[in-house]
Amino acid sequence: MFAEYERALARCDGPLDADTVRVYASRVRQYLAWLAAADVDETVEDDPLTEPDARDLAARAYRVHLETVAKRRPATVNAHLTAVDDFYRRRGLGPASAERAALPPAAAPRALDERDQAGLLREAARASARDKAIAFTAYYAGTRIVEISRLDIDDVRLPARGGDLIVRYGRNGGFRAVPLHPNLRAVLEEWLGERAGWKGAGTSRALFLNRRGSRLSSRSAHTVLRAIADAAGLPLGRDGAFTPRVLRHTAGQTMARQGTDAVVVADLLGLSLETARRHRPPTEQDRRRAIQRLTIDE
Template sequence: MASDIPHNGLPQPTGLPSDITLFLAKPRHGRTPVPLPGHFAAIWESYAAALDTAPLDADTRRAYASRLRGYLSWIAATDTGSGDPLTGAGARDGAVRDYRTHLQTVLKRKPTTINAHLAAIADFYTRSTSLGVPLAARLDLPRTVSRALDAREQTRWLRACERCLNPRDRALGYLAFYAGLRISEMVALDCQDVPLSARKGQIIIRSGKGRRYREIPAHPILRENLHLWIHIERTAWTNAETNPALFLNRRGERLSVKGADDILNTLATDAGIEEFTSHRPRHTFGTNLVRAGNDIVLAAELMGHARLETTRRYTLPTAADSQSAINALPTDN
């Protein structure tokens, strides 16, 4: 069935793909879609249909469609001044900036949420109109401290590694904590990348993020456990003589990222650490380096960071630091 052309010139869809139709018919549990009057509903449906072929994952498509619905509903209920925000560049920019203010001051949304809405709106104007990206700056985000393990969690992590009966898994846990490698870097290691002697050792990252090369001295505990794994335990594993990978799975293949992630999560569960990700030991490594008084340039080199600003976040105060500072203020007692 042919569709009409709304007054703003944007086409209405003649039919929606099945998954978009399902999205329209079955909104997410607990959410009631914002109602859209007249031609605004057709504009939204057209955009939702266009999202179906966009190179975005399903959650992003759903989020973009939901955020645009909110923006169109706000336009429909608001006097945005002169011009149509859906057809004029100047009116578009003013409307998007006003909507940003509305999200910030009326709906009390956080900066990250507001920027996510602005991203969806920019995608709409780029994908479904000829106007292009609106001239509306994103909000500055508050600097966030890294998700490092606190002192008690670190102790529990090390104890979980110590009592781990699998020498491969134990070495992996110590490697994450004492070398701060990304999980992809750990599984990419070959045995020759870990030269060890009685007194020292190195972890050589030949192609880290951004293809950066770096060398990390091995902590004594890490060196001891890597030596045990490489020279004693690993030799009995399938394909140990022919597969150069440092970490093998039970089939004699290189341990996958998922396999390594499962191992680290098992250690975290044993340590009683909640909200764990494989990146938290890396954050802990960086935080420990900086807070021990080491030069930030050295920390950046050991972490494999291209920018010092990335490393600088490990100097930011934690919530516990802030609370301690407040608690230390004088009282009249």
């Protein structure tokens, strides 16, 4: 059954990127291994792989196992249940009715401060036209690394004024049009002019090419951004100041601090509204100001 699921994931050319496919496969394997080893007969009378009621009971029992035996954090428990839901959808049963673990209030995602932003953009401006365009796209459009690698030249719309960057394959198949910041527009125009002379420019639709003339991979785009951050003197890695995702978070937090509505941030970055709100959690001053603004009829 797991082999069946793996084959289904391998055929998936839609909303799931390679990393998500790998993680889903691992989590479903763990779930099926738990089902095979666990004694769930007392609570699950029918087959949890074919019967909806048994599916729900098994998923709820698995959540308890993750929380109490495996000692997983709430966010990890919910991520496992999401993968289990994907497994059941592909079996035609639909997602399990299992309540998600309550999450503690989430801190704002890590972002660069103004000094580090300036340093990184300054270093990006010194890079090649392609690498500069990659860095500016990540910062000024808030795109994910995998979204950058999937961009085509037709996704850059450059009318006489303004312009848009079209993200056709966002997370969960999302489509969005991001207005071009003037700095990003200028850099993309520069890159498109240089791209015409690159190997593969006449045959590949990819916006960003590698030296062989093929589409630049997500891994290579990641390497480009890390090299720029390293040259800017930013600590790298999970515990450092910089990971490529930090540029996206920086864009979201900058907009939030400037008063941009969370709905707009969610739309521009391809986020859920709940996730977008994390970019600027309400402060004590925000709460007090909200109460003081209440209208009182005397």
